[in-house]
Structures are given as structure tokens and as C-alpha cells.
Amino acid sequence: MREKITVDDLRQNNLAGYTELILKRFPRRTGASKSYTVGAAKVSPAIYLDSDEIPCYYLIQLGGGYIEGEYYENQIKLLKDSHTILTTQAPNKVYKSENDIPSKQYTKIELEENSNLEFINDSVILYKDAIYEQKTEIFLEENSTLIYSDGITAGWSPDGKLFQYTSAKMKTDIYLQGEPIYLDNLKIVPQNYDVQSFGVLEGYKNFGTMLVISSKVDKELVKKIKELTKNLNLDVKFGISLLEKNGFVVRILGNLTQDIQKVIGTIHNFIRDEFFQLESLDLRKY
Numbered sequence: 001m002r003e004k005i006t007v008d009d010l011r012q013n014n015l016a017g018y019t020e021l022i023l024k025r026f027p028r029r030t031g032a033s034k035s036y037t038v039g040a041a042k043v044s045p046a047i048y049l050d051s052d053e054i055p056c057y058y059l060i061q062l063g064g065g066y067i068e069g070e071y072y073e074n075q076i077k078l079l080k081d082s083h084t085i086l087t088t089q090a091p092n093k094v095y096k097s098e099n100d101i102p103s104k105q106y107t108k109i110e111l112e113e114n115s116n117l118e119f120i121n122d123s124v125i126l127y128k129d130a131i132y133e134q135k136t137e138i139f140l141e142e143n144s145t146l147i148y149s150d151g152i153t154a155g156w157s158p159d160g161k162l163f164q165y166t167s168a169k170m171k172t173d174i175y176l177q178g179e180p181i182y183l184d185n186l187k188i189v190p191q192n193y194d195v196q197s198f199g200v201l202e203g204y205k206n207f208g209t210m211l212v213i214s215s216k217v218d219k220e221l222v223k224k225i226k227e228l229t230k231n232l233n234l235d236v237k238f239g240i241s242l243l244e245k246n247g248f249v250v251r252i253l254g255n256l257t258q259d260i261q262k263v264i265g266t267i268h269n270f271i272r273d274e275f276f277q278l279e280s281l282d283l284r285k286y
Contacts, residue, residue, distance in 0.1 A: 001075050016070040017041030019059060023115075025081040029053040033079070041072060049085070050279045056085040065093030066103035066132070074107040078115035078144075083276075087283055091122040091153075096129035097166065107136045111144035116276065118268070120283065121150035123206065123257055126165035128157035138174045140213055146174075146247075147271055149264045151208035152188070153257060154195075162205060163190035174213060174247075181245050182211065202237065204253040208260040210267060213247040216275055222248055224274075225267055232266065234259040 001020055017039040024033040029052060035043050040063040046055035059074065066072070078084060094103050111117055126132055140146060150170070157164035167189045174182035188195060196203050222240055225248075229238075236254035243249065250267060254260040269280040 001077070015039065015073060016063065016066070017061065017072045018075075019043060019073070020075045021057065021086075022077045022079065023055075023082045023084045024079045025083075030055055030082040030084050032057070041074075044089075049283075050281065054083050054085060054278075056087065056283075058087055058089045060089045061092065065095050065127075066105070067095050068097040068099060068103060068131075069101040070103050072105045074105075076108070076117075077110040078112060078117055080112045081114045082112075083116040085118045085120075085281070087120040088122045092124045094124060094126045094130040094132045094165070096127055097131040098129070100131065100166075102131040102133045102167075104133045105135075107134075109136070109138040109146075111138070111140045111146060113141045114143045115141075116145040118147045118272075118281070119149070120264075120268070121148075123151035123153050123208070123260075124168070124170075125153050126155040126168055128155070128164040130155070130165040130168075132165070132168045134168075134170045136170075136172045138172070138213075139178075140174070140176050142177060143215060145212075145214040145216070145275060147210075147212050147268055149208065149210040149268070151206065151252075151257070151260060152186075154205040163188075163195045165190065172209075172211075174211070176213065176246055179245075181213070181243055181247060182249070184209075184249075201253055204237065205255045206253070206257055206260055208250075208252040208254070208264060210250040210252070210264045211247065212267075212271055213243075214275065215246050217242070217247050221274070225270060228270055229263060229266055232263065234262055236260060236263055238263055 019041045020036040022034040042060040044058035154162040155165045170186045172184045238252040272278040
């Protein structure tokens with residue numbers, strides 16, 4: 001966590017928005033022991049959806065999108081035995097970079113022992129000539145559980161053509177008790193190759209990733225998920241792979257964000273029931 005940040009710090013470091021959220025288990029429920037934002041970043045009040053013990057917080061970006069050179073930072077920590085749901089309020093829009101300076105987002109997440117985090121990110125939408133870099137670092141302790149998803153779309157341009165952004169880089173590193181268990185580095189540079197070609201997006205427009213990290217993950221669980229999802233009847237292509245330790249990753253290709261979210265939501269709700277005996281989660285976004 002950073003020391004207290006002032007508006008002057010934002011200007012000096014080109015930090016457009018900073019969020020710090022610490023969740024703690026109180027006697028009756030999980031709540032925020034610290035919620036601190038500066039600049040164009042806000043956190044909603046706690047919303048209790050399917051359980052009066054588990055809060056949901058919306059991470060809100062007030063500026064309407066990321067402009068060239070802007071940097072956003074999120075610092076999130078779950079203390080022992082806490083459980084929370086985090087989600088973005090809307091897709092992150094990244095606007096053009098006329099001087100080849102990237103827009104950046106850094107997120108650090110720490111999960112202490114027996115804590116549970118469900119983090120649903122909306123997809124990133126990159127406008128024509130945008131340059132975007134995203135880095136996410138997640139640190140888990142013993143018996144903690146992570147359900148995490150994010151994605152990227154074909155972008156937006158005035159003429160309606162796809163993949164007109166300059167580049168996108170999304171790096172995700174996950175550590176379990178200090179040991180790296182997932183290191184992923186996705187870089188898309190549309191001008192260098194056909195993004196929709198075989199071996200890349202294979203004719204699809206959008207891409208999503210879901211990660212589940214827990215000591216409860218095993219081959220039998222993944223087998224159940226494959227059986228659950230094989231008849232979804234959606235225009236998507238996806239695969240599920242076990243990590244070497246305590247987790248699995250799902251990669252989804254699709255033309256509609258709603259279809260990708262349907263796959264993620266189906267798996268997410270199955271995990272909620274299997275791990276926590278909780279009802280299906282409905283964020284009413286799509």
C-alpha cells in the first residue's frame with residue numbers, strides 16, 4: 001500500500017486515479033476497514049446481493065475513459081477470513097494515443113489466509129490508435145480462494161473497422177504463498193499480424209479469461225465444469241486447463257461480450273455453489 005496520496009502527487013506522477021480498499025471480517029459480515037480514493041477513481045458503498053455477510057463493491061472510473069499517458073492504480077487487500085465481490089462499473093474505454101504514450105493500469109491484490117475474492121472485470125474497449133498496458137499482481141496465502149475474470153474487445157473506430165488500436169498488453173502474475181503459479185503475458189499488435197487469424201483469435205472478435213485459484217481445485221472439478229459447459233449453445237470457442245498447482249484457467253473466444261460473460265457466469269456460479277454453497281450471482285450488467 002502507498003502512503004497517503006494528494007492531488008499534487010497525482011499531477012506529478014500523471015496518476016489519474018488511485019484506489020485503496022482493505023476488507024476485514026467483522027463479527028457479522030465482511031466490510032471495508034479502509035476505502036480510500038484520489039482523483040478520477042471511486043468505490044461504491046457496500047451492496048449486499050445474495051448474502052448479508054458478503055459485500056459487493058463497484059470500482060468506478062469517473063473520467064469516461066483513459067486518455068493518453070494516464071495511469072490508474074488499484075491496491076486491494078482481503079484480511080483473514082473475509083469474503084467480498086468486486087466488479088467494475090462499466091468497461092474501461094481507452095482513447096487514442098497521438099504521441100505513442102500508453103495509458104496504464106496497475107492492480108495489486110493480496111489475499112490473506114482463508115479469504116475469498118470474486119473479482120469480475122468488464123472487458124477493455126480500445127479506441128482507434130489507443131495504446132494500453134495493464135499489469136495485475138495477485139498474492140494468495142494458504143486456503144484463500146480467487147475467482148477472477150477480465151477480457152478485451154475488438155475495439156472501436158469511426159469507420160467501424162475492427163482492431164484499429166495500436167497495441168494492448170495485459171500481464172497477470174499470480175503467486176501462492178510466494179511461489180509463482182501463473183504468469184501470463186498477452187500482447188496484441190494488430191498492425192503486425194491478422195488478429196483474427198488461426199492461432200490468434202481464430203475468426204472471433206473478443207477474448208475473455210477466467211481464473212480460479214483454490215486448494216479445492218482438482219481434475220474431478222474441471223471434469224464437472226467441462227460437462228456443465230459443453231451444451232451452452234453459444235457462438236464461442238473456449239478451453240479449460242488445470243494449472244500445475246491449485247487452480248485452472250479458462251480462455252474464451254467469441255463475437256459477443258454477452259456470450260463470453262455467459263460462459264464465465266456459468267462457471268462462476270457453479271464454483272460459488274461448489275465452494276461456498278451460495279446462490280447464483282446476478283450483477284444485472286448484460
